[in-house]
Amino acid sequence: MHAFDMRALHAALDDERRARGLSWEELTAEINVPFKGTTSIPISxxxxxxxxxxxxxxxAVVLQVLRWLDRSPESFLSERLGQSNPEERLPDAGASRILRFDTQAMYAALDEERHRRNLTWKQLVAExxxxxxxxxxxxxxxxxxxxxxxxILTQWLKRPAATFVRVRGR
Known part of the structure; x- marks a missing residue:
């Protein structure tokens, strides 16, 4: 499995911030625009x-940053920096909606794959x-x-992270 490179994500965010001529405060305000009209707490x-x-x-933080950058999570995997496929694109959330992982769907997919491979939970976790x-x-x-x-979970499932991302609002 390839590691998600948080430093590369932050560097891409900083590069895009500078390219747009934004201060960190202005960047944060732009990333937080979708939080207006929701009950979710904006990112500091x-x-x-x-x-x-x-x-x-x-x-919740990383998904909003990725959304602002218009990049997929997979484009920050160590072996694929900057590369992504169309099926990895995050859903278009629209105004006043934010992105969240559907962890229940992720759990269900893990359980389904566990059954398909005839694994116990202990064996699955060992992987x-x-x-x-x-x-x-x-x-x-x-x-x-x-x-x-x-x-780690999405790679083990061999599915794009976007498969488990849902749009949430108000």
Whole structure:
């Protein structure tokens, strides 16, 4: 499995910010536009600026950053930097809607693949670096999962991350 490169994501964000002549505050305001009219809490400036220094960043943050960049999560996998396929494109969320992972659908897909391959949960988790059985079980309750961990699951399933991204609003 390829690692999700958080530093490359942050560098791409910074490059695009500079190309558009935006301050970090203006960038944060643009990323947060879809939060207007929703009950979700907007992303803080410190969260966006500090992403590259964290081992894990909540998927809600990363999905909104990817949306602003118009890039797929797969385009930040270590072996594919900058490359993505049309089926990996995130859904168009429109105004006042944000992107979230459907962790229940992800759990169902893991369970389906587990049955198809005749694996126990313990055997499945052994194939997922950094996961425990309880972490996988928690997906069924959702909705939170972080980057880069979520990309381990989508790669194991051999499905684009966008397969599990849903549009949420108001």
């Amino acid at each position: 400036l410190s969260t966006i600026r500090g992403m590259s220094k964290k081992r894990s960043v909540t998927s 997922l670096p950094g996961f425990t059985q309880s972490m996988v079980a928690n997906l069924a309750e959702g909705p939170l999962i972080g980057f880069p961990r979520v990309m």
